[in-house]
Amino acid sequence: MTPKQRIEALEQMLLIRAHEEAAVALQGAGKAGGTCTAVGQEASAVGVVMALTENDQILTNHRSIGHLLARGADPRRTMAEILGRQDGYCAGKSGSLHISARELGVVLTSTIVGGELGLATGVALSRKMLGQPGIVACFFGDGAACEGRFHESLNLAAVWELPVLYVCENNHWQAFVHRRETMLVESITAHAPAHGVESNAVDGNDVEAVHDAASAAIAHIRKTGRPYLLETVTYRLRGHYEPDDQSYVDPQELAHWRARDPILLLKRKLDGEGVLDAAGQQRMEQRVRRRIEEAVGFAEANPYPSLDALTTDVYA
């Protein structure tokens, strides 16, 4: 990553964090429904999405704000969607859990765990058969890797040679169950060879490492036309959804990962390298905060959809 890219990455990560914190506040104030935040996972989202080109497409899940904002989503419209307002990306019908934004290439978000894995192969098949350039990045969690669909998807993509970048954001939690309670191996990539799929696991809290690994994976896909599994090892710093007191979380584990907060790590690095000092970072944070404040203002002022929307867009 160039210094410029690293600065851009920090701004995106700050934007995502501020967006999540605003959503938490709205939820706490009773203005938004339950929402799943990706606090702590910003480097994974930004590192991968920055490695994509405009032609590439993204499928994501319930923990999607990072992917959306890194892809250039307008925070006013994501926030409006979270509040169920008419100018949200899905006209308020999605709410926070399945936001897609076709214009950005973020397609078919599913909040059914594993849903995006079932759909990604088809999206890639379209690209391939219609001769469209670009690959398909499919984000999912370590929990989704427990669903059989994970294997069915990898296997089909391998057998049909589909250009899918599988991104497993291993954040150690599957709602209220720790990853170690649900599988015996340490890395999701252990499954890749038996499907004939290349893979790699990377420190998901180091945005440069993620970006480099994603770039290599994407190059491999573009070259071979074959799928690739990238695991970003990270941590869910907040609860599964809001509110969630995390009483079931081992405080030591949490402290360990808090010290590895990806934003902290990147800030320290940029400051140390003299790329962006503390003052510059503060200005950036203010800018980001203003953008999010404005987004919240927009969303709260945005009307709810009219009641006839209840039965529109059921059928094409």
Add this chain to the structure above:
Amino acid sequence: MTPKQRIEALEQMLLIRAHEEAAVALQGAGKAGGTCTAVGQEASAVGVVMALTENDQILTNHRSIGHLLARGADPRRTMAEILGRQDGYCAGKSGSLHISARELGVVLTSTIVGGELGLATGVALSRKMLGQPGIVACFFGDGAACEGRFHESLNLAAVWELPVLYVCENNHWQAFVHRRETMLVESITAHAPAHGVESNAVDGNDVEAVHDAASAAIAHIRKTGRPYLLETVTYRLRGHYEPDDQSYVDPQELAHWRARDPILLLKRKLDGEGVLDAAGQQRMEQRVRRRIEEAVGFAEANPYPSLDALTTDVYA
């Protein structure tokens, strides 16, 4: 295997073969519905089932006659079930595709590919929690290994430490699709390590090799309480179901495997070793043929269930 066991194995394999051929003839004569035979796979069934003890339980699928007969099922009752008669193991309601025989420990046969994999963990959980001795052998095909449930089952058995012997009868076909069209690796066992499961692949047409591998696997399960994946590499010598002209099968591949017919191999061995000569084998075949003729006679004479059976045993 002792010479006595090998002789017993041959008799069982001949019985299975004769049973399948009788079912084919009945189907051809319009007396039985479509049926899936396991011709060519007798060594896999007999080798594994002979390695089990009375306390162990079996789950199987649509290609089950070998498992049932090796377990000591009465061919009159299996045949009656295939013909939908009242004294079939399932009172005629199953027909050929989901025969279970609780008294033999053959439980919960499912003809949904992968169905047995979904149920096996529960059967093993019962044994474990109720303190019952014995393990659970779950037979399934290479096709079933493409269903996500295969992975979900192995993973749960591994995480919960359930005594399941997974027996993948890899017969190279998944109905009308060759195994090589559906997966990139050569062996289903490739998936085991990532689930933390021990495994082994064995020549499924060599009954002794199967028996030895199964015995080792079972010993491992009894010792550790953990699951084990055994792959028996074999071949479906007849079509997917009856009738099926196998026009889609590569004749060379078929010829290769015909020459490796497990019954042929065992006969040759027993003769060569002086354990059972050609004359003794012929007497055995006659005995077996008579048993099957009698079974067919029984089944054809056995009445259909009375019509009120249509709505019995829906609820407990």
Add this chain to the structure above:
Amino acid sequence: MPRMTANDALTSALIEEMRRDSRVLMFGEGVATKRRDLLEEFGAARVRNTPLAEGIIAGTAAGAAATGLRPVIDLLFAPFLCYAMDEIVNSAGKLRYLSGGQFAFPMVVLAATGAGWGVGAQHNHNIEAWFAHSPGLKVAMPSTPADFKGLLKAAIRDDNPVLFFTDLALGFTEGDVTDEVVPLGQAAIRRNGRDVTLISYAKTVHTCLAAAEQLADRGISAEVLDLRTLKPLDEETVLASARRTGRVVVVHEASRMCGIGAEVAAIVAEKAFRDLRAPVLRLTGPDAPAPASFPLEQAFVPQPGQIVTTVRDLLGTRDVRDVELAGVPV
């Protein structure tokens, strides 16, 4: 007008639509093996075998449909759809709506069902009502070779996910077949009558027609209505006929509770109430899994004799009460 079997009619719809629109492709377990003619004409990219995994087959279809292709998938037998419910119901059925209309899902799911093969309830389960109950989906279930072809053509051209169930017992029946597209959502009057309307779909349409013959011999004029599409349901044709005859018997092989018959009866009881001259009756398969044993399997399905008896009771007295009319042979 060529005569052909229903199976051939279905194939000819596939061929014509694949010729017509290069975005149409077909895949499933054994599709490329069993449909060699399609494979040869359209190539390996458009006619594909798949791994044995219904969930990912349906998911791939939904993903492809939303992004420019028009997949037809063969899931073989209706009960196997149990592995693909998430992809069909939660993805294809809901993601258009949940995305605020950003995506459409032009895809067809083929599956066979019904008695005739003696293979039992894990191959034979009439679950069409599940999909009628779910939003965003359409459901078709033809009774004639012409409809096997014409409805499938309409299904492939439709921009929504269509479940296309074929009744196993009809596959080898022959009939005249044209190139006509049969629009989804239009029922057909298969026989005109005055005294009673028999409403059905798929195989049991023919059971109703046989019963109508027998009823005619006894001076009773039965109208036979073939729903053809279960969702959207052609309420108008149903109500018009119900109002004309004042008596309705719904007949299907699927089980009674919350089946299509329940819906038809409820619609009639609401909207043709003042024209009804008798209770609305249903003759359905029993609330039991389908058995494999041949005579039981046959007894599972409504028979002409049962329809005749039911209709005569209905006409003989205006208050047939509490007569048990489940699919058990009388």
Add this chain to the structure above:
Amino acid sequence: MPRMTANDALTSALIEEMRRDSRVLMFGEGVATKRRDLLEEFGAARVRNTPLAEGIIAGTAAGAAATGLRPVIDLLFAPFLCYAMDEIVNSAGKLRYLSGGQFAFPMVVLAATGAGWGVGAQHNHNIEAWFAHSPGLKVAMPSTPADFKGLLKAAIRDDNPVLFFTDLALGFTEGDVTDEVVPLGQAAIRRNGRDVTLISYAKTVHTCLAAAEQLADRGISAEVLDLRTLKPLDEETVLASARRTGRVVVVHEASRMCGIGAEVAAIVAEKAFRDLRAPVLRLTGPDAPAPASFPLEQAFVPQPGQIVTTVRDLLGTRDVRDVELAGVPV
């Protein structure tokens, strides 16, 4: 008689049944985390977290049920059952029958659904009718804390697979709760009335009660019937009330087509026909996925005002025709 929330009533049923019968165990995604009290009392063998995979959770339950245990599984939200349909429908629902009665499946599947959380159709989809349509299964859906407890106790003691759906919006409602087992298959008259019967279940029972209050103010006496168990359905209580009042409106949040309301209407139209004084009406959720947006989500669910309007129309004229009564607010 202690007062408690519906959620607590459900927990207390679990605790009492686990104390009573050591074969009862519970598992699901997060069960051991979220039910610490159960984990502490009954230990890690009987209160288990699972990997995130609904299919194997349900399959394990079915396999365990058939071989001596009595599992209760929590599949969280109803749409997630789409991953477990094979295990519930094809295995637990059919393998008793297909095996000629060799096995029984005493298991309970818990799942929440209904409006209230603003999470949209992939968490909120009332699919109870699917299971009512399928053989071998039972379905319960309580409306009061007492029934959350009493029906769950009955479900756990039942030797068949029981789908136990809980309406999200009811979780924190309070009520008196006893130790009584509420038998499956018995509806309850929640309010006596003469002029019309409102038939419902789960949350919309309370909507009906609110409407009945408003109707009483206008001199209309509405009976409110709570089905409680959807399968087996208490036909007798439904028919007795329908015959008494001669007018029936069925109300539920699930969509209309082939829903429980269709079945109730069809039963009434068949068996209470000569006592009916008006068309049988249904007030249901629309044929659409549930939206997340709060006001839309609320509009999805039938409201007291709609019931009042519907009933007044029904009483005002004996031939209300073709009035569109879908769940859209009027």
